[in-house]
Amino acid sequence: MAKNDLIGGSLWEQYSAIVSERMNNPMHRGEISEEEAEALGARLIVADWGAESCGDAVRLYWAVDPKTDRILQAKFKSFGCGTAIASSDMMAELSLGKTVDEALKITNIEVERSLRDDPDTPAIPPQKMHCSVMAYDVIKKAASLYKGVDLASLAEEDIVCECARVGLRTIKEVIRINDLKTVEEITQYTKAGAFCKSCIRPGGHEKRKYYLVDILRDTRMAMEQEKLLVQADAGDFKSKNLIQKHRAIEKALDEKIRPQLAADGGSVEIVDIREADGTATVYIRYLGACRGCISSTRGTLQFIENMLHQELDNAIRVIPL
Amino acid sequence: MDRIYLDSNATTIVDPRVKEAMEPFFCQQYGNPNSLHSFGTEVHPAMRLAMDRLYCGIGATDEDDIVINSCASEGNNTVLKGVYYDLIRNGPKSEILTTQVEHPCVRNSCAFLESLGVKVTYMPVNADGVVDGDTLRRHIDPDRTALVSVMWANNETGLVFPMRELAEICREHGVLFHTDAVQAIGKVPLDVASVPVDFLTFSAHKFHGPKGIGGLFIRKGLKLTPLIHGGEQMGGKRAGTVNVPYLIGMGLAMGMAVESLDFEQSAVRRMRDRLEDAILAIPDTLVVGRRELRTPNTILASFRGIEGEAMIWDLNANGVAASTGSACASESLEPNPTFAAMCISDELSHTSIRFSLSRFSTEDEIDRAAAVVRQSAQRLRAISSTYKNSK
Numbered sequence: 001m002a003k004n005d006l007i008g009g010s011l012w013e014q015y016s017a018i019v020s021e022r023m024n025n026p027m028h029r030g031e032i033s034e035e036e037a038e039a040l041g042a043r044l045i046v047a048d049w050g051a052e053s054c055g056d057a058v059r060l061y062w063a064v065d066p067k068t069d070r071i072l073q074a075k076f077k078s079f080g081c082g083t084a085i086a087s088s089d090m091m092a093e094l095s096l097g098k099t100v101d102e103a104l105k106i107t108n109i110e111v112e113r114s115l116r117d118d119p120d121t122p123a124i125p126p127q128k129m130h131c132s133v134m135a136y137d138v139i140k141k142a143a144s145l146y147k148g149v150d151l152a153s154l155a156e157e158d159i160v161c162e163c164a165r166v167g168l169r170t171i172k173e174v175i176r177i178n179d180l181k182t183v184e185e186i187t188q189y190t191k192a193g194a195f196c197k198s199c200i201r202p203g204g205h206e207k208r209k210y211y212l213v214d215i216l217r218d219t220r221m222a223m224e225q226e227k228l229l230v231q232a233d234a235g236d237f238k239s240k241n242l243i244q245k246h247r248a249i250e251k252a253l254d255e256k257i258r259p260q261l262a263a264d265g266g267s268v269e270i271v272d273i274r275e276a277d278g279t280a281t282v283y284i285r286y287l288g289a290c291r292g293c294i295s296s297t298r299g300t301l302q303f304i305e306n307m308l309h310q311e312l313d314n315a316i317r318v319i320p321l
Numbered sequence: 322m323d324r325i326y327l328d329s330n331a332t333t334i335v336d337p338r339v340k341e342a343m344e345p346f347f348c349q350q351y352g353n354p355n356s357l358h359s360f361g362t363e364v365h366p367a368m369r370l371a372m373d374r375l376y377c378g379i380g381a382t383d384e385d386d387i388v389i390n391s392c393a394s395e396g397n398n399t400v401l402k403g404v405y406y407d408l409i410r411n412g413p414k415s416e417i418l419t420t421q422v423e424h425p426c427v428r429n430s431c432a433f434l435e436s437l438g439v440k441v442t443y444m445p446v447n448a449d450g451v452v453d454g455d456t457l458r459r460h461i462d463p464d465r466t467a468l469v470s471v472m473w474a475n476n477e478t479g480l481v482f483p484m485r486e487l488a489e490i491c492r493e494h495g496v497l498f499h500t501d502a503v504q505a506i507g508k509v510p511l512d513v514a515s516v517p518v519d520f521l522t523f524s525a526h527k528f529h530g531p532k533g534i535g536g537l538f539i540r541k542g543l544k545l546t547p548l549i550h551g552g553e554q555m556g557g558k559r560a561g562t563v564n565v566p567y568l569i570g571m572g573l574a575m576g577m578a579v580e581s582l583d584f585e586q587s588a589v590r591r592m593r594d595r596l597e598d599a600i601l602a603i604p605d606t607l608v609v610g611r612r613e614l615r616t617p618n619t620i621l622a623s624f625r626g627i628e629g630e631a632m633i634w635d636l637n638a639n640g641v642a643a644s645t646g647s648a649c650a651s652e653s654l655e656p657n658p659t660f661a662a663m664c665i666s667d668e669l670s671h672t673s674i675r676f677s678l679s680r681f682s683t684e685d686e687i688d689r690a691a692a693v694v695r696q697s698a699q700r701l702r703a704i705s706s707t708y709k710n711s712k
Contacts, residue, residue, distance in 0.1 A: 012634070023631070024638055029704040052707045055628060055647065055671040059706035077706035081630035081647070085704065 014125040015083065016117040023082040028092035030075045032061040041065065042072050047142035050134055056080040058088050060138045062095070064146055069099040083124045083131040090114050091135030104143050104154065107165055108132040129163035129195035130206065136162075160210045163195030168210055175219045183212045237313035238278070245280060246273055252311040257304055266290030268304070271321055279315045282308070286320060296320060324640045325686045325693075330476050330504060330619060330677035331644060336529040336577060339570045343531070346566035353562055355554060364565050371572025375536055378575035379521065380512035384541035388559045389534065389568055393503040394426035395548065396522030396537035397470075399559070400499045401430045403545040404468040409439055414467030416440040418460050420452045421662030422475055427501055450478055450610050450663050454486040463494045471498075473505035477646055477659045477675060478610045479619025481509055488517045497543075503527050507578030508585055508616040519543055525567065529679070530574030534567035581680050590617035592687045593678050597622075599691035603698050605708075609663070609673075618678040621646075623669045626708025627701040632674050635697040641690050646673045
């Protein structure tokens, strides 16, 4: 790619002949009037998407047969660049003759593929892929108007990269399964962020709900936390750090020892834990009836130590204060 | 189809006389001017003539330097980075003042210097779209400011900055002043004898010379660390064998640019105004910047309801070459910072088209272009989802 990238101004050279043709002469441009829809016995749907201030806006007209939900006529108008006009034209064409539910399945990727001259060469350069996304969005809007439902209810899932249609769940999974550490790796694995790059970080061409940098950071942080939790509960006593040992001893006290002492009206608390030469010395203080009890330096102490050996490790010494 | 070129702020046609003047220096007089033998020395007279024309063209004295280099981007890099080495890196200054509407070669060089810890302040433009004296006075600080860099004329709008006033303010404060004059040469009178700039850069291909050669004016007595180190060419201020044929072409192009100034100011301006009037006769159009404040060849127009790239596509399909600042037409999809600085709304920045004429434009071309523009606007508005005829 390097050699080809060194000479600029190649944007238009990367448009397919079909894109050029549809830009110069869009076949489905125009509007459908109420009268025309009525003459077809159809319901007129007019859906708008985008805004001039964003650089792209499209309006889709559908005449839909209310008995069969079939789209009898489709037209569009567009404020947009050449690829936006060509994509809108193809989108209108693809929706023609389908039912509204079938049309909802048309994605921007299908629009782009239909604009290719040959199956292996992209119809438009990567940074123009977002133009085809408009075509998908406006179909969704038209369908929501026809069905009288909220637009959000038609969304399949949270899409992070509109150009490559990659969802939030997929990206999180890929990061976890493959232990990904950079945004570039996410792009390699999923194609998310490979096109208009808006979804990589804030400040790009379009404002997004999710950004790859944030998803990566949050997922990595969650993974790190889970790892700590797993470490804290698993593994042998010796390999734990002091805080984890403290937690383990407290757990053993709670589950195996304190209930027994409580039966006699007593209890025990940890004052300190010190480590030396591979042995953990647990300094304890008796509470309640245990305090001053004759057994506390013999039988009870033996019981506590044995229990900790059995539950955790033999190299634990207990010293009552 | 006869194509019509209206993108002369991007580059210009090489004047055929310039091409002819360069011709002997490829296969006949091809010596290296630094050689001592006759092949080297025989090119000197033509080079001297070219240098004379460059000095004369901008009003430089023999004690000043005009360092020949590859383009204005190189010249601007040399000034910004040279001043960094000379005055900022080891003190005593800390800041560079520039504008929000500079060409990317100044803007991105400044961004690079910022990454090295230099404070760069980007001055805003006023309601007329230029940086005025009051703004400069508010920002300049002789203790801090190492350099002020302001373009002579803007590439997008054609707006001409109040150079003499800005340069005099810098002189008054003892601060170095640099101007990127790439869009000014041959379009507006330009004279470093009466406008006290310290550094000035230009590029031949913007005034009917060849691409890949330019010049950097350095006021006499000023030190500037070079960007390119090597041999002793250009007095050690810019290493690299001089591109002799291109220098000779640039010299002649400069001479002709100065001679053509009256023509630019009269005939080219008349054609520009004619095209501008034709554009403004189309409903819901506007042109950025007052006519009298612009270079005589430039129009930045907006056609409501038509995205810029779609417009230049359609114009191109009908044989008219123009350009757009629309983000959709850039490789990076980045919004145009000049438009943002000029408070041009987002809608407008997506609908802007720049037409730039030259002395090679003809009345017939302008009339044909006006017809094509009218027809493109009509076609694209007919399919526009946002355009409503406001009547």
